[in-house]
Amino acid sequence: MGTESIKLGRNLKRLRTEKGFTQADIAKIVGVTCPYLSNVENGKVNAKISTVAKLARALKVPMEDLIK
Numbered sequence: 001m002g003t004e005s006i007k008l009g010r011n012l013k014r015l016r017t018e019k020g021f022t023q024a025d026i027a028k029i030v031g032v033t034c035p036y037l038s039n040v041e042n043g044k045v046n047a048k049i050s051t052v053a054k055l056a057r058a059l060k061v062p063m064e065d066l067i068k
Contacts, residue, residue: 006043011066013041015059029058
């Protein structure tokens with residue numbers, strides 16, 4: 001995948017762990033599977049913009065924090 005997917009994954013994992021969430025916690029809130037969330041964190045899939053927005057809301061951060 002592209003560098004954007006890798007950046008998203010790194011930021012997602014960092015923010016998720018900083019806030020004390022497990023992958024299962026976030027997956028449940030967002031409505032995705034744990035394997036899918038793992039693939040996002042590892043930059044293996046391109047998440048839809050709507051999914052990125054849901055992830056940002058779940059983590060209570062601006063979307064920009066996930067994609068910068």
